Amino acid sequence: MGSTCVRIAIDAMGGDRAPGEIVTGALRAREELGVEVLLVGDPQQIEAVLPPKTNTAQIEIVPSEGAIEMEEEPLSAIRRKPKSSINVAMDLVKQKRADAVISAGHSGAAMASALLRLGRLKGIDRPAIGAVFPTMVASKQVLILDVGANVDCRPKFLEQFAIMGSVYSQYVLGINEPKVGLLNIGEEDCKGNDAAVRANQMLRENPNIDFIGNAEGRDVLSGDFDVIVCDGFVGNVLLKFAEAVGEVMLQIIREELPQGIRGQIGTAILKPNLRRIKQRMDHAEHGGALLLGVDGICIISHGSSQAPSIFNAVRMAKEAVDNQVLDRIQSQYQSLQRESS
The missing domain is CATH 3.40.718.10 (Isopropylmalate Dehydrogenase)
Known part of the structure; x- marks a missing residue:
């Protein structure tokens, strides 16, 4: 334009x-x-x-x-x-x-x-919805795709998601060489169903993707990965669960703050920290998901x-x-x- x-x-x-x-x-x-x-x-x-x-x-x-x-x-x-x-x-x-x-x-x-x-x-072949998650590393985020556009995915779809996610991560999220992972039930290349094994091989053989291996559920928010690809069924479950965990954690923090004058003083002192916690955990702070x-x-x-x-x-x-x-x-x-x- x-x-x-x-x-x-x-x-x-x-x-x-x-x-x-x-x-x-x-x-x-x-x-x-x-x-x-x-x-x-x-x-x-x-x-x-x-x-x-x-x-x-x-x-x-x-x-x-x-x-x-x-x-x-x-x-x-x-x-x-x-x-x-x-x-x-x-x-x-x-x-x-x-x-x-x-x-x-x-x-x-x-x-x-x-x-x-x-x-x-x-x-x-297929568009993917990419959502940004916070990680355990301060100021670092991970892009998960797909989180709902495609319930079932062929391996080549996952390869395309990795390419699109890498471009977005590099040019919008500012990651120089985005590290890509495949969400799976184990770290070994042989783990998962047939589609996961074939997708792993395709990602590993693609010289334009910095594929560092499978990512288990515990690795999603570790900060070790910049882009994680999966089918939309698993991705959507992961997204909704992460949103719920974030809301639960914020509620627990509110409930566990001391009450009365002591609580008011403590909250005032911690206010900048609490604001940063909310920014990292609250899905509203990220705005939405990009349809790539x-x-x-x-x-x-x-x-x-x-x-x-x-x-x-x-x-x-x-x-x-x-x-x-x-x-x-x-x-x-x-x-x-x-x-x-």
């Missing part, structure tokens, strides 16, 4: 707290990140949640009709509702009116809409996302656009195909 300002299409009707929290997070991102936001949804509902004295002339609202409900089957719903908020938001990216799209609505519908409207990157492999930047946020999570999702989308993640994945994969031919 000709403009240097990143434009983000936001599904204002998607999510448990839409449109209020979605709009609040989007407006904060516009002010603090210097992006343009296109709020997609019912104009009346969006305008009703705008802060008082908001200059509506500076906000672009793109009308849509309805949203995909969580109980609806994704593919049939997006075909039956062509003007739903997620479809209109995807169309904005397809038409080059926006650089990226964010939705906290039906994740299956978001993926289906992205595939039908944006299509896959050339050479990529489709021909457009698409961030899928948690259904319960509040304003801070939407803000972070916009930040994530902006970083992906600024670092030309799509072009880099496409270039990397095309070079691999030339080498193998």
Whole structure:
């Protein structure tokens, strides 16, 4: 796109707290990140949640009709509702009116809409949802993919996930030589089912992937790996479990702080540390998961996302656009195909 300002299409009707929290997070991102936001949804509902004295002339609202409900089957719903908020938001990216799209609505519908409207990157068989997890190493994160797009995966899909994850980890997360692992039930190359064994061999033989071996469940948050690949069934279970553990740990910390005056003094002293703990453990701080492999930047946020999570999702989308993640994945994969031919 000709403009240097990143434009983000936001599904204002998607999510448990839409449109209020979605709009609040989007407006904060516009002010603090210097992006343009296109709020997609019912104009009346969006305008009703705008802060008082908001200059509506500076906000672009793109009308849509309805949203995909969580109980609806994704593919049939997006075909039956062509003007739903997620479809209109995807169309904005397809038409080059926006650089990226964010939705906290039906994740299956978001993926289906992205595939039908944006299509896959050339050479990529299946897209993958990549989620960033904290690790035991301070300021270091690990990218897990897939966490829900593909229940079953062939070994070559996992190899493609590793390539896409490595590019994202290098250019957005700032890891010079991302170390890749394959989630498995043992460290040895022979462990796992037939698909896991074959995937291990393909990853180990690929010179463009810094594959360091299998990763067991206990290794996921160790900090030893920068990218871990798995099928979407296992990845989604892992994601939901990690989110629950994070919430439990934060609750335990709150409950175990001393009560009364002593507790107030202790909490005041520990406040910076507690804030950093929350930033490392709370899934809302990461904004969402990037749908890698489709021909457009698409961030899928948690259904319960509040304003801070939407803000972070916009930040994530902006970083992906600024670092030309799509072009880099496409270039990397095309070079691999030339080498193998």
